[in-house]
Amino acid sequence: MTKACVWDELVGQRQVTDHLAAAVRRGAVSHAYLFVGPAGAGKKTAARALACSVLCDDDACGVCPACRRVKRGAHPDVRTIAPEGAATYMVEQIREIIHDVNLSPVEADRKIYIVEAADSFNDGSANAFLKTLEEPPDDVIIVLLATTYDGVLPTIASRCQVVRFRRMVPEDAVALLMERTGAGEADAVAALAATGGVLVRAREFLDSPVRRAARDRMLSTLKDLAVYDEHDVLQAAKNLLAAVKAPLDELKALHSEEARERAEFLGSKGAKAFEERQKRQFTAREREGVAEVLNIAESWLRDCLVLSQGAPELVANRDETDAMEEVAAVMTPAAAARALAAVKEARRRISYNVSPQLAVEAMLFDIREVLRCPR
Secondary structure: OOOOHHHHHOOOOHHHHHHHHHHHHHOOOOOEEEEEOOOOOOHHHHHHHHHHHHHOOOOOOOOOHHHHHHHOOOOOOEEEEOOOOOOOOOHHHHHHHHHHHOOOOOOOOOEEEEEOOHHHOOHHHHHHHHHHHHOOOOOEEEEEEEOOOOOOOHHHHOOOEEEEOOOOOHHHHHHHHHHHHOOOHHHHHHHHHHOOOOHHHHHHHHOOHHHHHHHHHHHHHHHHHHHOOHHHHHHHHHHHHHHHHHHHHHHHHHHHHHHHHHHHHHHHHHHHHHHHHHHHHHHHHHHHHHHHHHHHHHHHHHHHHHHHOOOHHHOOOHHHHHHHHHHHOOOOHHHHHHHHHHHHHHHHHHHOOOOHHHHHHHHHHHHHHHHHOOO
16 A cells, blocks of 8 residues: 555454545545444544545645544544434434535545444435435535444435444454553553444544543442442532543643634634534534443443452453452342443433433432342
8 A cells, every 4th residue: 555644543454445545546545435334343533534634635644734634533524423412313404414425525626425333224214315416516425424334225226335443352442552652461452342443533532631531430430339328429510521521621621722723714614604503513422422431330340240250360450450359249140230231221212312411410320239138
């Protein structure tokens, strides 16, 4: 592969990177892609790498201002879209996207739309999107992301070029993360557990003191949760959400400066649209942060389970082994299953637009009951 630094961030998917990079070089990028693969396979990383390759003037360098903004989700001509409805795309949201698709790019000569959870389209939202997906403007590329091909409506999938991602072997992910960050094995394993096995996020996690602090707070909460009273649980949930929002403060400062620049360039109407887009991005980032602390809770509970079954080699949070062993000594598999179900329910509630604060509070109360009676 020639100079294409952004593709180096997508590991374990050589066939995918070769295919997409070659399409960019030939000027043969499809108008619509469907990236299919398990969580952590690098689908969103690949979509952003494709955007960098299309928008960069220096052969997808990965370090120019355009590439840096694409990678941090701040480029005005690269939009990342997630369902705004209760676990589905609403027709009104799709109509808004269609309107945006037909506007000219802000500063580049192309626009890229990264549509998450393509398996969340219902018949109504899919039908509203079909014509745009089949025949978008010449300057638009649409990339849909989904975990399984069968989960995507056939009317959607048939209008896209399908790119399949394979699952990365956990041992390979740990080794690559250690190589690229210099982290020790224990830190690498814990970072991958916190980020759902997504290598790029794990790397960012290791570089972020505030995200590691959120992990520490979650683990500390779980360790003491059995002795918390109701007020303590509510305060713990509040503190966790504050820790989740902390990494956004610096990002908001950067976006605020960019918004002022956009206001001068686009005028008040364009600046307002840009600000609305930023708000949606911040909401998505906050949900990613909440998902991260849920991952941490889930990994801690699984660690307690594997310790109770005599499999310490499977522990992800090795720095917490002593505290988890105390829980594992009395926790039954059935109790662990109830606690893990509480985390799953919190995810479901958040996907249905329940307040993250309320979802985390309910999860902590449920886990507390398990820890108080771990049989």
